[in-house]
Amino acid sequence: MTHRRPLPSPLRGTAFTSDERALHEVSRNRLKAADITTLSRGVYRSASETLPATELEAQDTAAIMRKIGAVLSHRSAARWHGIPLPAWLDGLDGLEVTVPHRRHTSVRAGLQVHRRPLPEAHTLIDQGVHVTTPERTWCDLASLLRPGQEGHLVAAGDYLVTPPWTPDGREEALSSIGDLQRALTASGRFKGVRLARAALPLIRVGADSVPETLLRLGLVDAGLPEPELQVLADPEDQWSPAADLGYRQWKIAMQHDGAHHRTPEQQERDARRDAWFQARGWMVIRVTAADIRDGYTRVIALVKGRARAMATGQAA
Template sequence: MSRMPAPLPPSLPSPFLVSELTDAGAPAGRLRRADLARLERGVYACRDTEVHDPWTALGLPAPPHHRAPGHLRALLRAHPAAVLSHETAAHLHGIPFPAGHGQAAHDRSTWVHLTFPAGSPRTRRPEVVAHRCQLPEAQVTHVHGLRVTTLERTWVDLCSLGHPWLLDALVAAGDHCVKRPWTGFGRAPALASVDSLRSTVESLRKYKGKGAALQALEHVRVGADSAPETEMRLALIDAGLGEPSLQHPIDPTDPWSPEADAAYEDIKTALQYDGWHHRSREQQARDASRDRYCQERG
């Protein structure tokens, strides 16, 4: 009969690094017991940890890299000088990804992106993309307890990646950065502005994606609540219909007037993009009330 494995030190985080286990006084041989699972080189976790989706609890979809928040924290503890960046930071900031992102076999876009200080030694980890540059402290923040690039710097980094981050995807990502989210009681302040995105771009002298970023900025607008709304606007412009106004009040004289996602005021035409959340009965009732309000005003 095999002996029960010795309990892990109570101070040990989960997942944990091998160095954290040994620093807590446990022998390295403890890693060979069946109650532990190796997540990747130097990172372990308990097998009997309750299985759930930690990203749902944070209000985020599952990321392309398939690592849990605790796993990312362990990677950052293993590399104290590193910062989560590019697409990994974009997911944490809630930036919408291009359609079909990460679906190709052996797609590096499903890897974790870490940015290290310029001149750092090379780091080799499975499914980790290592970038090296000198990040100003003002371009580093924390999201959900994880060290990441700021919203503006993350968008600028996306502009350097190329396919599938092409013009429309970069505009949708930029629209997300500058939007004023609807809270149910009005619009919250935007987390970024077109000017703050532009100043971040211009602060970088040698930058691979500068041309793409400046081109995308010409099309970024405040008022798109989702990537499909951005795509709708760009499609209207591409069709030669001109640029609609966004989040347009149906009756500007009424402080309680509902808004149109996009509108051409000169021809009294309102356009709405009804995403998945419009399937609920409550939302459909609000949509019907909004439509009647529009029709009563021509």
């Protein structure tokens, strides 16, 4: 019986590349042993009896990405950064990666490879994973959308430039409008560049959800002025609550009721907030999922009606 030399510990029970094999001085003949499986050209896996299938799959994909010089991108990078995706994109399976060269590469099934230039400044390493930056990811998302769907790209941009809310206060935003502009300029010509150029001027700081972005865009598309975001009923009062969107000139406060508004505690806070606005003469419009489905027709009608009433002095 032929003696089989044990693999170096960094290569045991995991996937590895031909470069990593050479680095650890493992011979090519050793790769022919029964305890090693070829996953792709230049990518191998040594036997493991302890890891679950999902972790093995992740290791295999990571090794293939290292071999072909791939970077997590597009939908996969958006999920990594937490960027909201429309449902039809978020529901697609498989990882998307970018390879900054055009040579043929043999890859694993389920790995969608994009081949286009990728400057080093457009990538980062997060928790050991090579991934496109939030700004480059935003540009890449434009290539997955069609004309008329720029609202979703605006929502992704709003997410990146708005400091996220936490119980301890706002944290630093992932990006800025200026950084998105610089990434778009540096990306040159690509599929979706026109969509990105159309969406960029519509991005605003202050939208805390996709529905808030789509409502803002819907109001403007209906011929109304652009609403203010995170509206304080009384900017001089440090205790003044804020509305998601609003029109100070017409004293209209709009609140988008998401899933987190269904708890008794949140409903009580919402009621106190609404009463605060109403006591100062504001009209409060609670926006629901039904309004999203009908394109905010009800909300637009209420805003226009209030504006007309205020103009003729008929508003209460």
